[in-house]
Amino acid sequence: MPVRRDQPARSGEDGRLLVVGPATDVREEVLRLAATAGILARAIEAAELTAAIWSGPSLVVIDADCADQVSSVALTRRSGLVIATTSRPNADVWSAAVSIGVEHVLELPAGQAWLVDRLADAAGRTEPLGALIAVIGGCGGAGASTLAAALAVSAARSGHQPVLLGADPWDGGIDITLGAEEVSGPRWPDLATVSGRLSTAAILDGLPQAHGVRFLSSARGQA
Incomplete structure (x- = not known):
C-alpha cells in the first residue's frame, strides 16, 4: 500500500x-x-x-x-x-x-x-495537496476495494475530505462497496465522454458523495 x-x-x-x-x-x-x-x-x-x-x-x-x-x-x-x-x-x-x-x-x-x-x-488551488494512498489487490477478491473504502470513510470521520477513486475498470464498482450504488452522479464512463478542460473544483463539486466521501466509480455494464 x-x-x-x-x-x-x-x-x-x-x-x-x-x-x-x-x-x-x-x-x-x-x-x-x-x-x-x-x-x-x-x-x-x-x-x-x-x-x-x-x-x-x-x-x-x-x-x-x-x-x-x-x-x-x-x-x-x-x-x-x-x-x-x-x-x-x-x-x-x-x-x-x-x-x-x-x-x-x-x-x-x-x-x-x-x-x-x-x-x-x-x-x-487554494489548499495544500493531500496524501495519495494506493491500495492494490494481488488478485480479485483480495479485499482491496473494502480496505480503500474503509480508509476513505475513516479519513472523513477524522475531519478530512477524501476522494475515493475506483481505478480498476473491471471491479464491481467502488460505489457498491460504499453502499452508494443508487446515489446519482457521474461515473468514469461519463467523464470519458467529456471534451475540453475541466477544473479540479468543477470535478470535485460534481462527484457523488456517501458517508462524507466523494467517489468516482466504474459503472455496471460500462467498464
Whole structure:
C-alpha cells in the first residue's frame, strides 16, 4: 500500500506563481501570461531563493539560464516545478531539470497554451495537496476495494475530505462497496465522454458523495 506525500505546493502570501530568474524574455513572458490569467505572481533572482519562498507558491517557473544555480541550492523536493526557455533545451538544462526535480521543461513561445493551463490550475488551488494512498489487490477478491473504502470513510470521520477513486475498470464498482450504488452522479464512463478542460473544483463539486466521501466509480455494464 504505497503512500506518496510530496512537499505541498501551497499558495502563500507572495502569490500562487513564483518566477525565478533574471529579467529576460522568459520572465517577462511568464509574468505577462500570469497577468492575463489574473494570477498574483512574484519574480526573484536565483540568489534570493530561500526555503520559505520556494515552498510557498502553487507553481514555480525557473528560467533555464539560472537552472544550474537553482540546482546547487539545497531545497526540498516539491511538486509544481517548471523550467522555461526560449531556445531548444540543451544537455545542461536537462541535467538541472533532473537535479531539481521539475515536472516539465517548457520551450516558449511554443508552450504558451500548456503554461496557461497550468496557471489556471494554480489559480484554482487554494489548499495544500493531500496524501495519495494506493491500495492494490494481488488478485480479485483480495479485499482491496473494502480496505480503500474503509480508509476513505475513516479519513472523513477524522475531519478530512477524501476522494475515493475506483481505478480498476473491471471491479464491481467502488460505489457498491460504499453502499452508494443508487446515489446519482457521474461515473468514469461519463467523464470519458467529456471534451475540453475541466477544473479540479468543477470535478470535485460534481462527484457523488456517501458517508462524507466523494467517489468516482466504474459503472455496471460500462467498464
